[in-house]
Amino acid sequence: MTSNDSIDTADLLAQYQRLLERVETNEKEFRRLARSVSRVEEDERRRLARDLHDGLGQTLTALKHRLVQLGDGLPGESRERLDAAIALCGEALEDTRTLSRLLRPPILDDLGLEAALRALARSLGESSGMTIDVDIGELPPLDGDVQTLLFRVAQEALNNAAKHAHASEVLVRLVSRGGFLQLQVADDGVGCDPDRMVASGGSGLGGMRERLRLYGGQMEMHSSAGEGTRLRALVPTGA
Ligand SMILES: Nc1ncnc2c1ncn2[C@@H]1O[C@H](COP(=O)(O)OP(=O)(O)OP(=O)(O)O)[C@@H](O)[C@H]1O
Ligand SMILES: [Mg+2]
Incomplete structure (x- = not known):
């Protein structure tokens, strides 16, 4: 083996080492970025969950109360129709709450x-x-x-x-x-x-x-x- 051969080998090893370090650094950076992306995604879910709960959820609750008030003194068939509307409103409210919890359960942040x-x-x-x-x-x-x-x-x-x-x-x-x-x-x-x-x-x-x-x-x-x-x-x- 000549001294040139050993220099080439040492050189190749050093290059290989540098490449390896670059790959490791890039992978760390990629992980860091991907973690930020999933953090942003969770933040967005949290915001949507709150909007659904406090926005649509509150509106549906208010609508249900109004419908219940309308029912006072209503006669037979009209009363039944109104009760069906109240039940539908209740289902929509329950769906909204479930969807909000699925998006981001507040208990995870609170407890x-x-x-x-x-x-x-x-x-x-x-x-x-x-x-x-x-x-x-x-x-x-x-x-x-x-x-x-x-x-x-x-x-x-x-x-x-x-x-x-x-x-x-x-x-x-x-x-x-x-x-x-x-x-x-x-x-x-x-x-x-x-x-x-x-x-x-x-x-x-x-x-x-x-x-x-x-x-x-x-x-x-x-x-x-x-x-x-x-x-x-x-x-x-x-x-
Ligand atoms: N606990 C389990 N018991 C039996 N089969 C399962 C179970 N978990 C997963 N599988 C099988 O593995 C497949 C892949 O699951 P995966 O959660 O990736 O997809 P998915 O549930 O079909 O769809 P997605 O999660 O996107 O709604 C399922 O379609 C199902 O066939
Ligand atoms: Mg699945």
Whole structure:
């Protein structure tokens, strides 16, 4: 080997090192930008949720009160028609509240992740008929973005259990272990081939996996036909 060869090799190694550093810097920058985008998205959802609740929600409440007042002293058939209108108004009000909560539950901002997960389990349990247990261990203080991230993952997994699994029982478990936050959502439903889950083109699981990666996290799915589904998401505690 000549000295030129060794210089070339050292030179190549140095170039390779510099390239690697550039790739790492660019990836960090990309993650930072993508995290800002999802923060902006959550801010927009929060604003829309508040507008829906305080704007349309208040108007519908006022309209319902007026309709109820109109009913005083109305005779038979007219009264029935008015009652039908009041019922419709009530449904529109309920839909508005549900949509507002789905967009961004205020409890997540007011009381944090644990309370939000319990409220989500309660309301989805009532609407779907599934029994949803929530088990939350001792957690370190969590950054707002990480709370939102874990809430969205649990929300997607629970919606999937209600929509696809025909599950009767679901367990949501959140613990902090070995430097990671571990979120598990396990259902006793019909299960599915995990490769098909990812390949099916649904934006839910794919979107969650991408969102977790932005925080240095990852997601695994374990499932097979008839054996239920278990989703496990890991996020580094310091993310
Ligand atoms: N808990 C589950 N039990 C059984 N099958 C599931 C479960 N979760 C997901 N799947 C399967 O994996 C597929 C992909 O799920 P994903 O959440 O990505 O999409 P989706 O729910 O179909 O649509 P979207 O979430 O965009 O509304 C589903 O269509 C379903 O076939
Ligand atoms: Mg889904």
